Amino acid sequence: MTKGLETKDRILDRAFRIAGRDGxxxxxxxxxxxxxxxxKSGLFAHFRSKEELQLQVLExxxxxxxxxxxxxxxxxxxGLPRLxxxxxxxxxxxxxxxxxxxxxxxxxxxxxDDRDGKPRDFLVAAQRQLRETIARIARTAVxxxxxxxxxxxxxxxxxxxxxxxGYNHDKRLLREDRPEARARAAFARLLADxx
Amino acid sequence: MTKGLETKDRILDRAFRIAGRDGxxxxxxxxxxxxxxxxKSGLFAHFRSKEELQLQVLExxxxxxxxxxxxxxxxxxxGLPRLxxxxxxxxxxxxxxxxxxxxxxxxxxxxxDDRDGKPRDFLVAAQRQLRETIARIARTAVxxxxxxxxxxxxxxxxxxxxxxxGYNHDKRLLREDRPEARARAAFARLLADxx
DNA sequence: CAAAAAAACGAACGGTCGTACTTTTATCGT
DNA sequence: ACGATAAAAGTACGACCGTTCGTTTTTTTG
Numbered sequence: 001m002t003k004g005l006e007t008k009d010r011i012l013d014r015a016f017r018i019a020g021r022d023g024x025x026x027x028x029x030x031x032x033x034x035x036x037x038x039x040k041s042g043l044f045a046h047f048r049s050k051e052e053l054q055l056q057v058l059e060x061x062x063x064x065x066x067x068x069x070x071x072x073x074x075x076x077x078x079g080l081p082r083l084x085x086x087x088x089x090x091x092x093x094x095x096x097x098x099x100x101x102x103x104x105x106x107x108x109x110x111x112x113d114d115r116d117g118k119p120r121d122f123l124v125a126a127q128r129q130l131r132e133t134i135a136r137i138a139r140t141a142v143x144x145x146x147x148x149x150x151x152x153x154x155x156x157x158x159x160x161x162x163x164x165x166g167y168n169h170d171k172r173l174l175r176e177d178r179p180e181a182r183a184r185a186a187f188a189r190l191l192a193d194x195x
Numbered sequence: 196m197t198k199g200l201e202t203k204d205r206i207l208d209r210a211f212r213i214a215g216r217d218g219x220x221x222x223x224x225x226x227x228x229x230x231x232x233x234x235k236s237g238l239f240a241h242f243r244s245k246e247e248l249q250l251q252v253l254e255x256x257x258x259x260x261x262x263x264x265x266x267x268x269x270x271x272x273x274g275l276p277r278l279x280x281x282x283x284x285x286x287x288x289x290x291x292x293x294x295x296x297x298x299x300x301x302x303x304x305x306x307x308d309d310r311d312g313k314p315r316d317f318l319v320a321a322q323r324q325l326r327e328t329i330a331r332i333a334r335t336a337v338x339x340x341x342x343x344x345x346x347x348x349x350x351x352x353x354x355x356x357x358x359x360x361g362y363n364h365d366k367r368l369l370r371e372d373r374p375e376a377r378a379r380a381a382f383a384r385l386l387a388d389x390x
Numbered sequence: 391c392a393a394a395a396a397a398a399c400g401a402a403c404g405g406t407c408g409t410a411c412t413t414t415t416a417t418c419g420t
Numbered sequence: 421a422c423g424a425t426a427a428a429a430g431t432a433c434g435a436c437c438g439t440t441c442g443t444t445t446t447t448t449t450g
Contacts, residue, residue: 003417003427021309025221029408041409042428050408102308110305113297113367114216124369131369158377162361166353169360172308174319174326182353189388198447199397224438236440237398245438 008046010036012060015053019061021101023111024054024119054119061104062126069093070133079144080191083137087160087187091180094168102172106165131157138194147194159190203241205231207255210248214256216296218306219249219314249314256299257321264288265328274339275386278332282355282382286375289363297367301360326352333389342389354385 014036019027029050033040047053073086094103105127112120134157141147163186170179209231214222224245228235242248268281289298300322307315329352336342358381365374 007427023218023306028406030406039429041411041430044409045427045429048409100309102305107305109364109368110297110302111218114295127369152380155377155380158361158365158374159358159381161364162357162381163354165360165364166357169304169356170353173304174322179353182350185347185350186354186357193384193388202397223436225436234399235438236400239439240397240399243439 007038011043011046012056015057016060016064016104017099017101019054019057019101020099020104020107023107024057024104025111027054027057029053051117051119055122057104058108058119058122058126062122065093065105065130068096073137078137078140080141080146083141083191086134086137090164091167091183094164095171103168106168131161134160147191151194156190156194160187163187163190199241202233206238206241207251210252211255211259211299212294212296214249214252214296215294215299215302218302219252219299220306222249222252224248246312246314250317252299253303253314253317253321257317260288260300260325263291268332273332273335275336275341278336278386281329281332285359286362286378289359290366298363301363326356329355342386346389351385351389355382358382358385 011032015027015032018032018035029040029044033043036043047056069086069089069092072089073082076082076085105123108119108123109127112123131154135153138147138151138153138156142149142151142153163183166186167179167183170176170182206227210222210227213227213230217223224235224239228238231238242251264281264284264287267284268277271277271280300318303314303318304322307318326349330348333342333346333348333351337344337346337348358378361381362374362378365371365377
């Protein structure tokens with residue numbers, strides 16, 4: 001029982017990486033299996049369909065994001081520091097050298113946006129929750145009076161997300177070195193307007 | 196000679212639409228051919244490889260964007276009106292009911308961002324040029340003194356692009372109805388800070 | 391209107407995909 | 421240490437992929 005879960009973790013870890021580069025659809029059982037040095041059928045047995053694999057990959061990714069970005073932010077002092085920490089961690093996540101394929105959520109969002117099924121449902125739920133987490137953190141900064149009392153926190157969350165997407169685009173497609181500075185400048189302007 | 200180009204246009208028109216939904220990789224010769232009521236081999240003969248088809252699809256898309264978004268903007272009075280017109284047209288482009296599959300550039304950007312080849316090269320060049328067009332239009336608004344003299348127009352272009360990406364994400368994945376209002380609010384704030 | 395050229399077709403190819411079976415190998419409780 | 425059970429491998433399948441090639445149909449041209 002314990003061996004099975006162990007290899008399943010190995011599979012999901014690798015799949016999670018590949019999916020960032022090739023998408024959930026481009027993730028194939030063959031490449032995944034041979035890359036892990038095991039047989040396609042042996043791998044397949046851990047999931048009962050490809051859709052189930054895709055779903056579990058998204059679940060894995062969400063857990064990783066939680067521990068790599070959300071958790072450190074929540075550990076920071078509530079209010080503005082927490083919001084800054086979130087943005088910092090998120091930027092780092094988007095171009096993590098350990099994940100040279102890019103952010104799986106961006107890839108999955110584009111791929112699943114008009115295809116229904118369990119993977120899409122999960123992704124949408126996770127993204128909604130993330131958005132609300134951002135807004136909630138922003139609200140703590142309103143509580144500490146670091147941000148305007150009448151601030152629209154959902155709007156702020158939207159704009160933060162937009163900056164992250166813009167950063168990803170410039171970094172990954174255009175391969176510029178500026179986008180981090182651009183993203184930080186945009187974030188600073190966002191906070192200035194929210195103060 | 197004229198008949199061939201005519202059907203080629205029909206092919207590219209349909210391919211351009213499909214690629215927005217399924218991506219350039221998900222665009223398949225079979226579905227494209229049967230959807231057009233012609234044979235796979237007959238279609239294939241117009242391009243000599245799938246990569247060539249993908250490239251020409253991107254070229255078609257760029258021309259469409261040019262006439263649907265850029266041209267109307269350039270026709271508007273220079274300065275702020277032109278910049279607003281660009282943003283308006285772009286928002287409309289991103290959720291054009293005639294293109295229910297979503298923006299092909301967003302799909303292609305994610306798909307090609309770490310795969311090289313002619314399609315990627317073309318896309319990158321087109322995106323760079325688009326970015327510069329935005330910055331140039333912003334510069335006209337600086338010239339008319341509608342925007343700050345010390346404005347960083349490339350930064351402005353980056354942030355406009357980010358807003359568009361955020362709009363696309365919320366509209367297509369989350370399927371919210373608010374994102375247009377959110378995008379416009381973000382754009383208004385952007386202009387306010389640039390004035 | 392016939393000859394030449396272009397366009398479309400149909401069938402087949404090697405390859406890869408996800409999935410279903412059966413068989414072999416490894417792990418684990420007793 | 422052995423029998424039960426879980427994990428992995430092996431094989432095969434039908435479907436679809438991009439591509440090739442020879443043939444047929446359509447269009448253009450002299």
